[in-house]
């Protein structure tokens with residue numbers, strides 16, 4: 001059984017998957033003004049790609065670092081079973097990484113705030129704060145994505161391709177639009193019930209397993225152990 005765990009690589013989205021709410025949506029609806037929703041609609045319809053949408057949204061935001069930090073710590077909770085999941089992952093020595101289409105600034109803050117200090121590889125974009133101006137610094141360059149959605153700021157498919165050797169069994173866990181990019185490329189796909197990624201998988205006829213929170217993910221990954 002341990003051999004089987006050794007072959008596993010688990011990649012997991014952050015916003016709305018590890019965090020209970022989508023952190024970026026929360027920030028943009030609080031600090032972004034009315035234009036931001038229109039940009040989101042254009043992203044959903046495919047008129048704008050991920051990178052362009054994020055660039056334009058952050059231009060609408062006025063937020064200094066202290067306010068950002070306070071807001072994140074006050075407003076965002078993690079999935080109540082995420083820590084249990086991490087313990088099992090650690091016990092079984094499973095390769096686990098966080099792949100975010102969002103920003104390392106709040107992911108690192110939230111993990112530290114929840115006393116998660118184990119070194120987890122985290123891939124994502126970064127924010128630069130300059131007074132109340134916030135500028136995204138993207139993980140990947142233009143044209144790095146293979147998919148038809150345009151350019152990802154942080155391309156999850158590219159990260160998985162770079163990190164996972166052929167013989168590994170890759171599980172991907174996610175909920176949203178930036179998870180479409182790796183969805184078709186992985187061995188097993190875990191999708192949050194009732195969210196946009198599920199809608200997409202149904203439209204595309206992709207195989208997936210749905211979950212409500214990490215207690216379902218624990219049961220799925222560690223079937224015969226829990």
Ligand SMILES: [Mg+2]
Pocket residue numbers: 013014015016017022174175176
């Ligand atoms: Mg998400």
Ligand SMILES: [Zn+2]
Pocket residue numbers: 144145146147151152154155156157158181
């Ligand atoms: Zn991509």
